[in-house]
Amino acid sequence: MTKRQRDEQKIKRMLAENKRNERRVNFIKAALLDIFLVFYSILVMQRAIIYKFFLDMRDVPFSWGQISVIFFISIVAGVLWTMTRTSLSCTLFDVAKEGKASKYTAEVFGWFLFDITFIAGWIVTKISLIDLFSKDGLEGAQRIFSALFKPEFGIFDDVLFATIETIYLALIATLISIPPTLVISFFTARNLMKENKFTFVIYYILRIALNFIRSVEPLIWAIIFSVWVGIGPYAGMIALLVHSIASNAKLYSEAIEGIEEGPLEAISATGANKIQVVWFGVVPQIVLPFLSFTIYRWDINVRMATVIGLVGGGGIGTLLMQYQGLARWNEVGLIVLVIAFVVWVMDYISAKIREAIY
Amino acid sequence: MGKINILKVTDLHKMYPNGTHALKGVSFEVEAGEFLVVIGLSGSGKSTLLRCINRLIEPTSGTIQFLGRDTTELSTNGLREVKKQIGMVFQQFNLIKRKSVLANVIAGRLGSIGTWDSIIGKYPQSVYDDAMECLSLMGIEEKAGVRADSLSGGQQQRVAIARSLMQKPKLLLADEPVASLDPATSNSIMQYFERINKEFGTTVICNLHFLSLVRRYATRVIALKAGEIVYEGSPDEIDENWFKTIYGEEAEEVEIR
Numbered sequence: 001m002t003k004r005q006r007d008e009q010k011i012k013r014m015l016a017e018n019k020r021n022e023r024r025v026n027f028i029k030a031a032l033l034d035i036f037l038v039f040y041s042i043l044v045m046q047r048a049i050i051y052k053f054f055l056d057m058r059d060v061p062f063s064w065g066q067i068s069v070i071f072f073i074s075i076v077a078g079v080l081w082t083m084t085r086t087s088l089s090c091t092l093f094d095v096a097k098e099g100k101a102s103k104y105t106a107e108v109f110g111w112f113l114f115d116i117t118f119i120a121g122w123i124v125t126k127i128s129l130i131d132l133f134s135k136d137g138l139e140g141a142q143r144i145f146s147a148l149f150k151p152e153f154g155i156f157d158d159v160l161f162a163t164i165e166t167i168y169l170a171l172i173a174t175l176i177s178i179p180p181t182l183v184i185s186f187f188t189a190r191n192l193m194k195e196n197k198f199t200f201v202i203y204y205i206l207r208i209a210l211n212f213i214r215s216v217e218p219l220i221w222a223i224i225f226s227v228w229v230g231i232g233p234y235a236g237m238i239a240l241l242v243h244s245i246a247s248n249a250k251l252y253s254e255a256i257e258g259i260e261e262g263p264l265e266a267i268s269a270t271g272a273n274k275i276q277v278v279w280f281g282v283v284p285q286i287v288l289p290f291l292s293f294t295i296y297r298w299d300i301n302v303r304m305a306t307v308i309g310l311v312g313g314g315g316i317g318t319l320l321m322q323y324q325g326l327a328r329w330n331e332v333g334l335i336v337l338v339i340a341f342v343v344w345v346m347d348y349i350s351a352k353i354r355e356a357i358y
Numbered sequence: 359m360g361k362i363n364i365l366k367v368t369d370l371h372k373m374y375p376n377g378t379h380a381l382k383g384v385s386f387e388v389e390a391g392e393f394l395v396v397i398g399l400s401g402s403g404k405s406t407l408l409r410c411i412n413r414l415i416e417p418t419s420g421t422i423q424f425l426g427r428d429t430t431e432l433s434t435n436g437l438r439e440v441k442k443q444i445g446m447v448f449q450q451f452n453l454i455k456r457k458s459v460l461a462n463v464i465a466g467r468l469g470s471i472g473t474w475d476s477i478i479g480k481y482p483q484s485v486y487d488d489a490m491e492c493l494s495l496m497g498i499e500e501k502a503g504v505r506a507d508s509l510s511g512g513q514q515q516r517v518a519i520a521r522s523l524m525q526k527p528k529l530l531l532a533d534e535p536v537a538s539l540d541p542a543t544s545n546s547i548m549q550y551f552e553r554i555n556k557e558f559g560t561t562v563i564c565n566l567h568f569l570s571l572v573r574r575y576a577t578r579v580i581a582l583k584a585g586e587i588v589y590e591g592s593p594d595e596i597d598e599n600w601f602k603t604i605y606g607e608e609a610e611e612v613e614i615r
Binding site for chain 1: 457469
C-alpha cells in the first residue's frame with residue numbers, strides 16, 4: 001500500500017514538473033513571436049505604408065543599419081510586452097494573465113495586424129480600377145476575346161497530336177510513379193514505423209524529404225529537368241513523376257495510417273511475422289484507396305502537363321506558348337477550347353471510375 | 359484433470375505512456391483445461407490483462423510464465439512461437455473484411471507458413487483441409503467462399519474462432535467475444551467456447567460482462583477493479599454483495615437469457 005502511494009506521489013510530482021517546464025517553453029515561444037510581430041508591424045508600416053503610399057517612392061531605400069535598429073527596438077519592445085503577460089502571443093501560447101486586459105490587447109492587436117497586412121497587400125499589388133476600365137484596356141480585351149471565340153480550325157491536327165502527347169505524358173508519369181510510391185508510403189506511415197527508434201528516424205527523414213519535394217512546384221521541376229535532359233515531353237514527364245511520387249506517397253501513407261488496427265492485432269496474435277502482418281492486415285484495407293488516389297493523380301497530371309508545357313515540358317502547353325508568343329489569338333482560341341474539353345472529360349471519367357470502385 | 363499450470367502471472371504492472379496505471383500488480387495461476395472468466399467494469403484492465411498474456415501489449419513489469427517459460431524475456435522469434443500456441447478472439451471479430459472466409463481462417467496458420475509462400479498464396483493441401491474442418495466445427499463450412507464482411511456478427515465471430523482454432527491453441531484468449539452480439543447469439547457463441555474447452559481440453563480465458571453467462575460457463579472467476587484482483591473463486595459464490603463490490607454500489611444485475 002505504502003509503495004503504491006509513493007509511486008502515485010512520484011507521478012504527481014513528475015506531472016507538475018512537466019507542466020512548469022511546458023509553461024517556461026511556452027513563455028519563450030511567446031516572446032519570440034512577440035519580437036517577430038513587432039518587427040513585422042514596424043517594417044510593414046514604414047516601408048509599404050509610409051514610403052510607398054504616403055511618400056510615393058519608386059525605389060525604397062534599403063540599409064542593414066536601419067533594419068538592425070528596427071530589429072533591436074523590436075527585441076526590447078517584444079520582450080517587455082511579453083513580460084507584461086498581456087500580449088497577443090501570451091494568449092496564443094496560453095501563458096497570459098487571466099482577465100480583461102489580455103483579451104482586449106489580443107483582439108486589438110490581432111485586428112491591427114490584419115489591417116496593416118491587408119493595406120500593405122493592396123499597395124504592393126498596385127490595385128487600380130482605372131487600369132481595369134481604361135479605354136485602351138477595354139479595346140484590347142475586346143480584340144482578344146473576339147479572336148478566342150473564333151478558333152482557327154486549320155491547325156486542328158497539330159493540336160490533337162499535342163493533346164494526345166500530353167495525355168500520354170501524364171499517364172506514363174502516373175504509371176511509373178506507382179511502384180516507388182507504394183514502397184515509400186509504407187516507410188512514411190506513422191503507425192507502422194513508430195515502434196522502434198531506427199524505423200522512426202527513417203520515417204522522419206523520408207517525411208522531410210517528401211515535404212521538400214512536394215513544396216517545389218512541378219513547374220520548377222520542369223525547368224530543372226528541361227536543362228538536365230533537354231526541352232520536351234521527357235522533361236515534363238520526369239517533373240510530373242517526381243511530384244506524383246511525393247504527393248501520392250503522402251496520401252497513400254495517410255490511408256495506411258487510417259486503417260483499422262483490429263485485423264493487425266488479430267494477425268499478429270496468430271504468431272505471424274511483421275511482413276505477413278502488413279500483407280494480410282494492411283494491404284487488403286488500402287488497395288481501393290490507393291487505386292482511387294492514383295486515378296485522381298492521372299487526372300491532376302493531365303492538367304499539370306498543360307501548364308508544364310508552358311516552360312518547355314512538351315505537349316499542348318508548348319504549342320500554346322508558341323502561338324501566344326506570335327499573338328495569333330485565333331489559334332490560341334482553338335487550343336484553349338481543346339484543353340478545356342480534355343480537362344472536363346478527364347475530370348468526368350476519373351470521378352466515375354472512383355465512384356465505381358468504392 | 360492434470361494439475362499442470364499452463365499460465366502463471368506474477369505481479370504484473372502496466373503503465374501506459376499517458377500515465378494510466380491499468381494493471382497494478384496482478385497475480386494469478388491458470389491450470390490446463392480451465393475455463394477462466396475475467397469480469398470487471400470497462401476500464402478495469404481486463405483487455406490490457408489479456409493482451410499482456412500474448413504480448414500484444416508490453417507489460418511494464420512482472421512476469422508471465424506460459425508453460426513454464428517467462429514470455430516477458432523472449433526474443434521476437436521466441437515470442438512468435440508462444441503466440442502460435444495462444445489463440446485470440448476479439449470483441450470486434452477483427453477479420454480481414456475484403457477477403458473470403460476461407461482466407462481469413464487460413465490466416466490463423468500464418469505463423470507456420472513461410473513469408474513468401476503466404477504472400478503468393480501457396481499453401482499445402484493440408485492447410486485447406488484443416489481450415490475446412492475448423493469451419494465445419496463452427497458450422498459455417500458453406501460460407502467458405504463468401505466475403506467476410508457479408509456475414510452477420512455471430513457468423514463473423516464464428517469465423518474468428520475458426521481462425522484461432524487453426525493455431526491448434528493450448529490457450530484461447532477471448533476479449534469480450536459476445537459484447538457486440540445479441541443475447542441469443544451470445545449464448546450460442548459461448549457454447550462453442552464451451553465445446554472447445556471440453557472436447558479439445560483447450561484452456562480458455564475469457565472477458566465477460568454478463569453474470570448469467572459467467573455462472574453458466576466459467577469454472578473459475580477473477581474480478582478486476584481499477585487494475586487489481588478483488589475476487590477470485592467459483593462463479594457460484596458471487597452474490598449480491600460481491601457484485602456490488604465489483605461493479606459499484608449503483609449496479610443492479612440484469613438478466614440475459
